[in-house]
Amino acid sequence: xxxxxxxxxxxxxxxxxxxxxxxxxxxxxxxxxxxxxxxxxxxxxxxxxxxxxxxxxxxxxxxxxxxxxxxxxxxxxxxxxxxxxxxxxxxxxxxxxxxxxxxxxxxxxxxxxxxxxxxxxxxxxxxxxxxxxxxxxxxxxxxxxxxxxxxxxxxxxxxxxxxxxxxxxxxxxxxxxxxxxxxxxxxxxxxxxxxxxxxxxxxxxxxxxxxxxxxxxxxxxxxxxxxxxxxxxxxxxxxxxxxxxxxxxxxxxxxxxxxxxxxxxxxxxxxxxxxxxxxxxxxxxxxxxxxxxxxxxxxxxxxxxxxxxxxxxxxxxxxxxxxxxxxxxxxxxxxxxxxxxxxxxxxxxxxxxxxxxxxxxxxxxxxxxxxxxxxxxxxxxxxxxxxxxxxxxxxxxxxxxxxxxxxxxxxxxxxxxxxxxxxxxxxxxxxxxxxxxxxxxxxxxxxxxxxxxxxxxxxxxxxxxxxxxxxxxxxxx
RNA sequence: GUAGGUAUAGCUCAGUUGGUUAGAGCACCAGAUUGUGGUUCUGGGGGUCGCCGGUUCGAACCCGGUUACUUACCCCA
Numbered sequence: 001x002x003x004x005x006x007x008x009x010x011x012x013x014x015x016x017x018x019x020x021x022x023x024x025x026x027x028x029x030x031x032x033x034x035x036x037x038x039x040x041x042x043x044x045x046x047x048x049x050x051x052x053x054x055x056x057x058x059x060x061x062x063x064x065x066x067x068x069x070x071x072x073x074x075x076x077x078x079x080x081x082x083x084x085x086x087x088x089x090x091x092x093x094x095x096x097x098x099x100x101x102x103x104x105x106x107x108x109x110x111x112x113x114x115x116x117x118x119x120x121x122x123x124x125x126x127x128x129x130x131x132x133x134x135x136x137x138x139x140x141x142x143x144x145x146x147x148x149x150x151x152x153x154x155x156x157x158x159x160x161x162x163x164x165x166x167x168x169x170x171x172x173x174x175x176x177x178x179x180x181x182x183x184x185x186x187x188x189x190x191x192x193x194x195x196x197x198x199x200x201x202x203x204x205x206x207x208x209x210x211x212x213x214x215x216x217x218x219x220x221x222x223x224x225x226x227x228x229x230x231x232x233x234x235x236x237x238x239x240x241x242x243x244x245x246x247x248x249x250x251x252x253x254x255x256x257x258x259x260x261x262x263x264x265x266x267x268x269x270x271x272x273x274x275x276x277x278x279x280x281x282x283x284x285x286x287x288x289x290x291x292x293x294x295x296x297x298x299x300x301x302x303x304x305x306x307x308x309x310x311x312x313x314x315x316x317x318x319x320x321x322x323x324x325x326x327x328x329x330x331x332x333x334x335x336x337x338x339x340x341x342x343x344x345x346x347x348x349x350x351x352x353x354x355x356x357x358x359x360x361x362x363x364x365x366x367x368x369x370x371x372x373x374x375x376x377x378x379x380x381x382x383x384x385x386x387x388x389x390x391x392x393x394x395x396x397x398x399x400x401x402x403x404x405x406x407x408x409x410x411x412x413x414x415x416x417x418x419x420x421x422x423x424x425x426x427x428x429x430x431x432x433x434x435x436x437x438x439x440x441x442x443x444x445x446x447x448x449x450x451x452x453x454x455x456x457x458x459x460x461x462x463x464x465x466x467x468x469x470x471x472x473x474x475x476x477x
Numbered sequence: 478g479u480a481g482g483u484a485u486a487g488c489u490c491a492g493u494u495g496g497u498u499a500g501a502g503c504a505c506c507a508g509a510u511u512g513u514g515g516u517u518c519u520g521g522g523g524g525u526c527g528c529c530g531g532u533u534c535g536a537a538c539c540c541g542g543u544u545a546c547u548u549a550c551c552c553c554a
Contacts, residue, residue: 006544055554060478120554148554153478155548162554313553324554335554336531341503393512442513462540463513470481 008152008160014104015383020367023443024145024378027165027361030188031143034180036167039142047109053123053348055220055316061150063160064113110272117149119474121166122317122345122358129170129356130349138171145363157334157365168358170346174291177357178321178341180289182305185325185337187358190302193375194366195328196336199308202288203318203340205271206309208281209257212274213250222246223312226258229311234258257309264292264307268466271309287320304328309358319343325361327369336365384413387433387475388439388455391425392418401443403452413475439475 005011012020028038046066068299105168121144129140140420154160155456169177182198189196200427210219219246225237232240237258240253260267268289275281295305304323315321320341327333339359346354370376388408390401401417408415416437418428425442427445432440442454442463453471456463466474 003519055552061552079501125543150553152553153549153551158553164554333539340554382509391512425512426510426514431514433514440513447513454512461513461515 006160008154008158010159010161011022014182015381016367018380018382018385020363022365022376023363023370024163024165027188027363028143028145030191031165031167033187034167034184034436036141036143036169039125039128039144040146041118041121041128041144043054043117043146043237044115045124045127045210047114049127050116050123052127053317053345054119055157055263058316061152062119063117063149063151064109066113067115090099118146119150120148121146121164121360122168122342125166125168125170125358126342126345126356127349129352129354130346133351134173139165139169141169142172143167157309157332157368159364162362162364165363166358168356170356171341171354172359173355175287175321178287178291179294180263181297181323181339181357181359182295182300185323186298186300186303188361189254189325192370194302194369194373196302196303196325197328198323198325198337199311200288200291200304200305200321200323201222201307201309201311202284202321204280204284204287204320205275206312208275208278208284209281213246213253213459214252215246218244218246222254226254226310227312227418229258250403260309264305266311267307268292280464281470283467284320291321313338317342317345323444328371330369332369332372334362334365334369338362367465368468374421382436384435385435385436386416386437387414388416388441389428389435390415390417390441390443390453391428392421392423393425393444395421397443397445397448400448401441404441404443404471407468408472408475411472411476413472431457441471469471 005244027090027285029173031038047062047064050062054061082121125142125144129136143166145163147163149161152158152160167181169367182385185196185198204438206223207216207219210222213222215222220239221363222285225240225244225246228240229237233458241254242248251329256270260270268285271281275285292305311322311324313324318340320343321339324335325337326335337359339357341355341357342354343355346352390405392401398417398421405417418431429440438458440456440458442456447453447465450465452465452467455471455474456462
């Protein structure tokens with residue numbers, strides 16, 4: 001059998017892991033710097049915890065887990081299915097024909113599957129908060145770095161298994177949380193050296209717009225359509241709005257907003273006029289202004305921050321501020337971070353008045369962007385962290401080297417001893433070369449007798465015979 | 478779910494209007510060099526040309542089907 005892995009999943013080798021760890025470490029360090037504490041939740045959730053939280057499209061992308069046991073035993077198949085099955089297993093097809101009901105995937109899904117792989121980290125977090133509400137201290141700040149799964153068609157920058165790095169604070173409706181998250185993003189992206197444009201918006205603005213257009217129940221259609229502005233252009237957006245049944249009068253009203261441009265302040269001023277009669281819209285503007293007014297207070301300096309009222313974000317649960325970050329250089333500029341405020345995500349699980357806000361770093365896409373822009377520092381661009389390899393000339397020499405290795409490791413120096421006996425010395429050097437180990441320590445009978453090693457610098461090709469103390473000094477530098 | 482592209486050695490790919498024994502680079506193994514890698518030279522192993530069927534004297538090549546991968550749409554990190 002030819003080995004393979006499921007579409008949209010990947011293996012990560014040592015070289016890739018060095019770089020992935022670098023991103024994880026940077027992001028985690030910054031989470032902790034802002035007071036977030038780590039949690040983890042199970043890979044699988046009960047299906048009903050996840051369904052209905054991500055919109056119709058999102059729900060379709062949830063990976064469901066088959067129940068254990070013979071969950072089909074109570075079902076009758078239709079004549080067509082029996083016929084197809086009969087062709088395959090003519091001999092004992094009757095075994096599958098008891099009498100209870102016809103199998104229909106939408107009706108009987110629960111009897112086939114009652115668990116699913118997590119689709120994001122936010123909903124499991126909300127579930128966790130509700131289940132542990134009495135043990136938690138609010139406002140509760142948590143971070144979580146785990147893979148999520150989506151049954152998408154994979155393409156460039158889109159995987160079926162990928163990691164999210166989430167930081168959320170729940171139990172506080174202060175906009176200071178949004179401000180601090182902006183500060184966190186700025187700091188993390190600065191350390192990763194990625195040029196980033198952070199777009200933000202507010203769901204209340206979008207609600208206000210829908211209200212003014214007298215199309216509140218079509219808010220999703222409207223936001224999804226204008227979200228595509230930079231992709232399909234103004235004509236495309238107008239066409240999509242028409243297709244969704246938005247009236248021409250409403251589309252006409254909307255036009256100045258589709259054309260909205262200029263500085264953040266200009267946009268806010270236009271919005272103020274437009275949303276003058278909408279209470280929720282005015283609240284949204286107030287929130288946006290607070291954030292804009294304090295960007296300098298928190299010293300945002302690396303990322304650009306731009307108000308973009310076409311930013312919608314598909315997830316159903318957002319109610320206030322929404323964030324999205326994109327790489328601001330190169331040709332490959334996918335969304336590498338998303339987030340926002342959700343006022344009532346825990347409500348579905350029975351806990352009211354628990355507003356939260358959070359962001360999610362898309363680490364796999366960050367990796368892809370950094371790879372394209374060649375942003376990884378030299379220190380992580382290697383396949384191993386081993387500093388020195390001891391050669392193996394034979395049993396006595398190897399045992400001697402094991403002792404030396406133990407002393408180097410005690411000094412914090414990453415050390416390997418070539419394990420297999422009887423390998424040519426050239427082979428052992430080749431091993432060091434391929435792993436990019438910078439030093440090889442050759443220890444034969446001569447060196448043993450003098451209690452020295454012949455240390456070769458693999459990059460320069462030079463070598464010198466030195467004692468243990470000098471060895472430590474050279475390798476520690 | 479919709480539309481396109483691709484499938485030949487472990488990897489990346491050539492392969493002429495259909496014609497003998499299907500090639501290259503990289504990788505791998507051995508030797509030149511029995512205490513020295515990365516460079517060089519010499520030799521070697523490695524193929525169900527995705528799969529099934531059709532056309533033909535003859536198919537990697539043409540035709541039909543099928544599967545996998547991939548790009549885009551939808552949606553999203």
